[in-house]
Amino acid sequence: MRKKIYLLLIAPLMGALYVNAQVPGANVDIKHYRFAITLNDANNSIDGQATITAKFVKPATILTLDLFKKNKDGKGMLVIAVKENSLPVKFKQDSDKLILNTKAAKGTIHKYNVTYAGVPADGLIISTNQYKHRTFFGDNWAIRARYWLPCIDNPADKASVEFLVTAPAKYKVVANGLKVLEKNVPPNQKLTHWSETAQLPTKVMVIGVAEFATDSPGNPGGTPVYSYVFHEDKAEGLKNYSVATKILPWFVKRIGAFPYKKLANVQSKTIFGGMENAGAIFYYERSVNDSQGIEPLMAHEIAHQWFGDAISEKSWWHVWLSEGFATYMTNLYMEGTYGVDTLKSRLAADRDLIFGFEKKYNAPVVDSAYKGEMIGMLNANAYQKGGWVLHMLRRKIGDDAFWKGVQAYYKQYNGSNAHTDDLRVIMEKVSGINLKPFFTQWLREAGHPxxxxxxxxxxxxxxxxxxxxxxxxxxxxxxxxxxxxxxxxxxxxxxxxxxxxxxxxxxxxxxxxxxxxxxxxxxxxxxxx
CATH class of the missing domain: 2.60.40.1840 (Aminopeptidase N, middle-beta domain)
Structure with missing residues (x-):
């Protein structure tokens, strides 16, 4: 994602064929989520019906899911019932876990139905936009899906997902994947069903529900591009968001096929400047008015579709593989579009941010010692220094090897997870150079020359x-x-x-x-x- 300016300066003191993508050491690999969510305008409570398809990789007697329980302030999810094959499953909830009693042999696939309700404490942001109209937006990064969705809220466990959203008929709904159904249902409601078959981490599974104006500015390379903006911003927003049709094919040509079947760019309520939800990117409200800034912002979020979404980090320590890649791919897009001087000026500005941050918190990019809040990992090490390391890697091994390595990295890890050494091994293969000293000094040690x-x-x-x-x-x-x-x-x-x-x-x-x-x-x- 692209942080807003105030976040940028925060120091971290605060029978199908499935791709395997699971938390290392876990006893289960979630294969598919089906979330049926009912929204209303009377209050902020949601009704949920989750169908979770799980493959057990070890024998198990329990399945532990992440779900934030209703707290003393009345916010959180209360599980009403859990069933498997129409039979009740015993369960218990603690503050942020849902624990199912189950008997599962290794290699077996089980499907659980979880009925729940409550007011989301976070994750699904129910509020009003700048025009005082009611909106509903998922905002899951990093581990905030658990506030409204029973799931394994970890980037290492990826699954396909469906959202079936029932909401007042005046709203339009956007989500991951393709829209497979939209129909009116009594009384004066609408059911919208979106389905994504690609493997996603929960951090980028979302819905967006608002009174949108929409447009389809193009279909580059066969990928339909859509824009969703608030009606008051229709003219300027749809015009500015159409730049996505120029950005998308630039990346496809250099990295590989777009990972998803559509790309929607959505004006939203998000705490970030942009959030790279897979195939449905959310941008801050006033992004529609920024005719100059929207292009690099969109380039950053579109680059994330490959790096962060299709390839996800195995652990948060390696978040630079998401943010550093998106930062540098943006710089490369800007260089390719506006010339090498643009790249130089962006790199020089990024360098200043890196050294300024280092004075506040001197740590390596792969910061395994970090124990603070997740938001603190979104810092100049992950973004700007990660991007700079890729720039120096490109200069070290040459453009041809660099792009061959990027393409090979995407091909091998699309739909699953990687860590820093996975990238290093691929770059060594394409370049024929031992890159361990390079990766160690720039990514695993603090400071700079x-x-x-x-x-x-x-x-x-x-x-x-x-x-x-x-x-x-x-x-x-x-x-x-x-x-x-x-x-x-x-x-x-x-x-x-x-x-x-x-x-x-x-x-x-x-x-x-x-x-x-x-x-x-x-x-x-x-x-x-």
């Missing part, structure tokens, strides 16, 4: 000796670039101190360090040693 450049001129042989000192405690293995009188020089360095001698025409040569913005480092330059 601090480089001091000094130089002196030898008039006798017309040469310039450029001295590079790594000021941080542990030297990096890296490539530095600089120009002397417009000529580019590159050098691999690994020690604390390196000297490079190059020709120079005068005692006052024109020197520029990292001219193409290719190294995540700070640079201190002094004319003489």
């Amino acid at each position: 601090q480089l001091k450049f000094t130089w002196n001129y030898n008039d006798a042989d017309k040469t310039l000796a450029v001295h590079i000192t790594q000021l941080q405690a542990k030297p990096y293995q890296l490539e530095v670039e600089f120009t002397v009188d417009g000529k580019l020089y590159r050098s691999d360095i690994s020690g604390s101190s390196t000297t490079i001698t190059v020709p120079a025409a005068s005692v006052t040569p024109r020197i520029k360090i990292d001219p193409d913005v290719n190294l995540l480092a700070t640079f201190d330059t002094v004319n003489k040693p």
Whole structure:
């Protein structure tokens, strides 16, 4: 997702054929969810009927689902009944778990029906939009689906999903997948059924319900693109959202086929600037009015459809595989559309954010020691530094190998999960380079290189000796670039101190360090040693 500005600066102090995607060590792999949800305008209570298809990978006597129980404030879900094959199943609820008593052998598939009701404490946001009209929007990241859906609320357990939404007839409903049914039902209601056959993590399973104006601006590559905006924003919103038809084919050409059968872009009520719900992206309300900012925002969220949705991180420590990819793919789209100077300026701005964040919280990108709130993981390490690592990887192995690696990564892990080493192994195969040192120093260690450049001129042989000192405690293995009188020089360095001698025409040569913005480092330059 794309964070709003105030989130950006938060420090983390606070008989079918199924793809296997499950929580490591779990006794069950959820294969399919079918959620029937009834909404109303009289109050914020919802009625739910969940049908959960589960394959047991180990013998089990219980199935534990995530579901937030009704609390003392009256918010939460109360389970009324659980059945399997029309027979009652014993269960109990604690504060955030629903525990079913069941007897399941390894390899068996069971289907449970859970009837429940309540007022969502979170996850499904029932409120009014900026025009005071009532709206209902799922907002599940990171583990907030449990506030309104009985599920395994973990990105490592992926499943196909259906939503059957019954709501007052004035509303339009959008969700993951394709619309398979829309019909009026008494009294003055409408049933809308959406079905997604791809494997999704719960973080991107959603519904959006509002009085929408809709449009279909195009069908690039056979993928229908839709826009959903509030009626008051119809003219400007539908025009600005149509840029998605330009962004989508750019990514398809370079990454691979779009993972889903439609792409809807939806004006919504979300705590994020954009949220990458699979095939149904939600954007903040005023996004429709941002004719300049909507393009990179949409590029970020559309890139997530491949990275974060189709390929999901195995654990939250590896969230950079979602946010770093979306950040860098946005930068690459902007470079491809508006030129290399756009990429340079975006990378330079991202570099400043990384170093500013590092002063508040110095940790590696793959931050296995982090124990704070989930929202704290959405930081400059995951977004901007993750994106920068991909940029340096691209420069290290070359464009051809980089894109071959991206395509191979998507092909292998589409519909399942990956972690950082999975990406590394694929990039090593396509490039023929041992990338473990690169991945270790940039992703699993905190900090960045601090480089001091000094130089002196030898008039006798017309040469310039450029001295590079790594000021941080542990030297990096890296490539530095600089120009002397417009000529580019590159050098691999690994020690604390390196000297490079190059020709120079005068005692006052024109020197520029990292001219193409290719190294995540700070640079201190002094004319003489």
